[in-house]
Amino acid sequence: MQQLKEIVDTLRNKGFRITPQRTAIVDYLLKTEDHPSAELIHRVVKKRYPMVSLSTIYKTLDLLKEKRLVNEIEVDGEARFDAHTDEHINLVCINCGKIEDVDEELLKDIQNKAAKKSKYLILKSSFELLGYCSNCKSKKFQK
Structure with a gap:
């Protein structure tokens, strides 16, 4: 960081x-x-x-x-x-808009495989996962 x-x-x-x-x-x-x-x-x-x-x-x-x-x-x-600005995953809650960072070593592997397969020179990546944060999930899926 x-x-x-x-x-x-x-x-x-x-x-x-x-x-x-x-x-x-x-x-x-x-x-x-x-x-x-x-x-x-x-x-x-x-x-x-x-x-x-x-x-x-x-x-x-x-x-x-x-x-x-x-x-x-x-x-x-x-x-x-x-x-x-380091490579990481952004977890984005589609209900409240909260964003959390998750560091993941496998992102570099994914980036390298994509570059090799596509023959792109990848300079920067952005990786977002959309879903519900723990707070919104418990409210939305309570019965």
Whole structure:
């Protein structure tokens, strides 16, 4: 998993300004296990930096996506963000929208087999499993 200093150094070395607001956005993404929307990130960062705009949040997220420092996941038409950029599975609840990360060693094997079979040069993969989280499952399937 990436560290705050590593991401800040990457951005600084590529010539981008490192503002307290940008640092707060990255820090929040690294510390949360949720996959927050830009609006949620805005609400959290605004508590510490009341003048931060939603536009700043979006611009920072776009920069982080462009530099492959965060991943974007779409759930019910809403963009959600994840600083866990290593290969992993996203479990997405189709009821409440909760997203959980699962590290799985077999993903590299699947990726290698797909590349060999298709003759693709695979640069990045995204793997999502849709279903019901434990909370929604117990509510939905109770009798």
